[in-house]
Amino acid sequence: MANKIFRVxxxxxxxxxxxxxxxxxxxxxxxxxxxxxxxxxxxxCHPLGPKNKLVIAPGLLSGTIAANSGRLSIGAKSPLTGTxxxxxxxxxAAQILAKAGCKALIVEGLPEKDGWYSxxxxxxxxxxxxxxxxxxxGNFAVLETLADRLEGSPAILTIGQAGEMKMCSANVSIKDxxxxxxxxxxxxxxxxxxxxxxxxxxxxxxxGKVEIAEPEKFKxxxxxxxxxxxxxxxxxGLGQYGTNVLVxxxxxxxxxxxxxxxxxxxxxHEAISGETMHDIIVERGGKPRHNCHAGCVIQCSQIxxxxxxxxxxxxxxxxxxxxxxxxxxxxxxxxxxxxxxxxDDIGIDTIETSxxxxxxxxxxxLEFGDGAGICRILxxxxxxxxxxxxIIGNGTGSVGRAYGVTRVPVVKNQAIPAYDPRSIKGMGxxxxxxxxxxDHTMGYAVTANILGVGGNVxxxxxxxxxxxxxxxxxxxxxxxxxxxxxxxxFAALDDEKCLPALIDLLNARxxxxxTGDDVVALGQSILKTERGFNLAAGFTAADDxxxxxxxxxxxxxxxxxxxxxxxxxxTFWDF
Amino acid sequence: MDNQxxxxxxxxxxxxQDLPFYTTLLQSGVEIKGSEGETMALFLNRLPGFxxxxxxxxxxxxxxxxxxxxxxxxxxRGKNPVLALSAAMPGLAGxxxxxxxxxxxxxTQPDKKVSKEIKNRPLTVTLKLFNSIALERGPGLLQMGVSxxxxxxxxxxxxxxxxxxxxxxVSLANSIVNKKDLTALxxxxxxxxxxxxxxHG
Numbered sequence: 001m002a003n004k005i006f007r008v009x010x011x012x013x014x015x016x017x018x019x020x021x022x023x024x025x026x027x028x029x030x031x032x033x034x035x036x037x038x039x040x041x042x043x044x045c046h047p048l049g050p051k052n053k054l055v056i057a058p059g060l061l062s063g064t065i066a067a068n069s070g071r072l073s074i075g076a077k078s079p080l081t082g083t084x085x086x087x088x089x090x091x092x093a094a095q096i097l098a099k100a101g102c103k104a105l106i107v108e109g110l111p112e113k114d115g116w117y118s119x120x121x122x123x124x125x126x127x128x129x130x131x132x133x134x135x136x137x138g139n140f141a142v143l144e145t146l147a148d149r150l151e152g153s154p155a156i157l158t159i160g161q162a163g164e165m166k167m168c169s170a171n172v173s174i175k176d177x178x179x180x181x182x183x184x185x186x187x188x189x190x191x192x193x194x195x196x197x198x199x200x201x202x203x204x205x206x207x208g209k210v211e212i213a214e215p216e217k218f219k220x221x222x223x224x225x226x227x228x229x230x231x232x233x234x235x236x237g238l239g240q241y242g243t244n245v246l247v248x249x250x251x252x253x254x255x256x257x258x259x260x261x262x263x264x265x266x267x268x269h270e271a272i273s274g275e276t277m278h279d280i281i282v283e284r285g286g287k288p289r290h291n292c293h294a295g296c297v298i299q300c301s302q303i304x305x306x307x308x309x310x311x312x313x314x315x316x317x318x319x320x321x322x323x324x325x326x327x328x329x330x331x332x333x334x335x336x337x338x339x340x341x342x343x344d345d346i347g348i349d350t351i352e353t354s355x356x357x358x359x360x361x362x363x364x365x366l367e368f369g370d371g372a373g374i375c376r377i378l379x380x381x382x383x384x385x386x387x388x389x390x391i392i393g394n395g396t397g398s399v400g401r402a403y404g405v406t407r408v409p410v411v412k413n414q415a416i417p418a419y420d421p422r423s424i425k426g427m428g429x430x431x432x433x434x435x436x437x438x439d440h441t442m443g444y445a446v447t448a449n450i451l452g453v454g455g456n457v458x459x460x461x462x463x464x465x466x467x468x469x470x471x472x473x474x475x476x477x478x479x480x481x482x483x484x485x486x487x488x489x490f491a492a493l494d495d496e497k498c499l500p501a502l503i504d505l506l507n508a509r510x511x512x513x514x515t516g517d518d519v520v521a522l523g524q525s526i527l528k529t530e531r532g533f534n535l536a537a538g539f540t541a542a543d544d545x546x547x548x549x550x551x552x553x554x555x556x557x558x559x560x561x562x563x564x565x566x567x568x569x570x571t572f573w574d575f
Numbered sequence: 576m577d578n579q580x581x582x583x584x585x586x587x588x589x590x591x592q593d594l595p596f597y598t599t600l601l602q603s604g605v606e607i608k609g610s611e612g613e614t615m616a617l618f619l620n621r622l623p624g625f626x627x628x629x630x631x632x633x634x635x636x637x638x639x640x641x642x643x644x645x646x647x648x649x650x651x652r653g654k655n656p657v658l659a660l661s662a663a664m665p666g667l668a669g670x671x672x673x674x675x676x677x678x679x680x681x682x683t684q685p686d687k688k689v690s691k692e693i694k695n696r697p698l699t700v701t702l703k704l705f706n707s708i709a710l711e712r713g714p715g716l717l718q719m720g721v722s723x724x725x726x727x728x729x730x731x732x733x734x735x736x737x738x739x740x741x742x743x744x745v746s747l748a749n750s751i752v753n754k755k756d757l758t759a760l761x762x763x764x765x766x767x768x769x770x771x772x773x774x775h776g
Contacts, residue, residue, distance in 0.1 A: 426681020
């Protein structure tokens, strides 16, 4: 089945299915969403206006049997940051979209009249339908209703009340294989979908399949690739404890942002650690390991039950637990899980919203440690769109501006996650220079040494540290284009067979002959495309910095500050 | 390993399958005697299961007083050093803190003044075991006996009701006691030597 571009115009309520332009053919995932946004979206446009476009694209390997290839990229101009944005998540949509022959779905324009719509995509058609039952409902109600209404198991992308109210922290939620939700969380892409009045999108692949140019080579490459992942010790660790395994380690390093980034260690860290969470999950009959998309061999997700043994939340990640836990000083995993479930239902980013609560606590809106208060505000204020709810729902920067707080941990108005840049300076470089605001996943793929693009400069020098960070971001941009989960990067770092096998997978999928250098060039090209969009939108090198307090307030216990000058940071883009 | 007579010995008898659940206790840290100037590798090598191969190959992330350490021959210093051990961790931060990591250059190096004088005197090391290290080496340590604060132990059990129910027998200071009285009995005790023995059936 030939890949097509599926286009929806919400201004005219018309759709089309188009051939893929040649210049887009080699892209997938983040590379494709950023290429399309840069090509078709006016950089200075209002993110919630008619000129912005929501672009949804599976990765280059999505829909195949390749292990861990089920990440879906969603892109647009972000209402939170004003920059270009790509947010990716698991769930069933990437694989189903690829099987439906969709290279990318582009949603443009705004409807002229009030009312809500849904979009239904199959290999042969794309339709816009009026939707009257589900507007105003949370994401779980959407999944339940559509399970009764629709035949089979279509992929579902949905927004909750936060997206309908165009809150800048709203996410796009994606159904996972077991009916849980995965979130394209960062940057407010749910608000873009809400601005276009689309409550949900369904994708039915019918009997569609992804064509493989060289099936035997593909199968062999996947065998090598999956084995490298399975054999890696991190795979076992992630499966056992999930990403929340990081709480104790980051706390020990003095890098766990605590009490709105005023300390690097949280007294209650043991109560929220991955080790404690594992015990609770097992004791209550939950699932310590669970996959967010079919074909994942790492299974770092989990099902967390309440004290009665009923499912409370799923996909309970380190960054969400840190934000609600240490940053808001809540040392109660059940309250954090409850807040996580509510945020999944409203459809709002757990990192942005929780860091916003940390700033609100500093402002005196509620006490640090008041987990019950957080759940109450989420349900009674954010869900209903009250004044306070909208201030919090519009993100960390919004709370800081509303209450006159100056310790506001954001870069390009996006909340800084989980790792204090004062005590892990490498994270600070990524946060400051990322094309998409503070985001720990922008420089996550630690494959730089294998790709041969790092290590030419003394890594202990500031020049070397910036080069290292740049190369991490280059590698990450490339992996984000494949549809692969970033956790494959760890095996790619340690097993010399893993990265070549990934490249072999791409080559066998398309019948091409990519090399490691091509992968580097792809990553560099994506970063430059994104940077070009941001410059045209009005961003400058002065935006590539951390908030003042990171340079002036020493972080206990090590009492360190971030010490890169603006001039040093500006060298990041010298490539 | 720790012969302070003032600490009452608390011995729990469990079914072997329940022992792993107690290894989470080790995230809080246990106290173990060492010598100033002794290398981390030698200190760890005296503990059950910590072979040099295990320390070198599996213990991929080490913090000494909150600072990531690459060199296993780093000497223990100070009155009460804190040594934390973890397996390899995910994410960029995990890669940065990993021993001898290609990405170690992205660490922040705290400006700490370390005395060069080593007096070879006894010291008490607080040893924290995280994640799979606790799971793999915790049972041996707990069966050997470790010194911990009573508060750690009581808080640990308070959050895990079912673990208390599964204890077969409790001995405190050589007397068999009712497990339901454990919290009250430990109320005035600052530290205990916790030992876990297992028996089938």
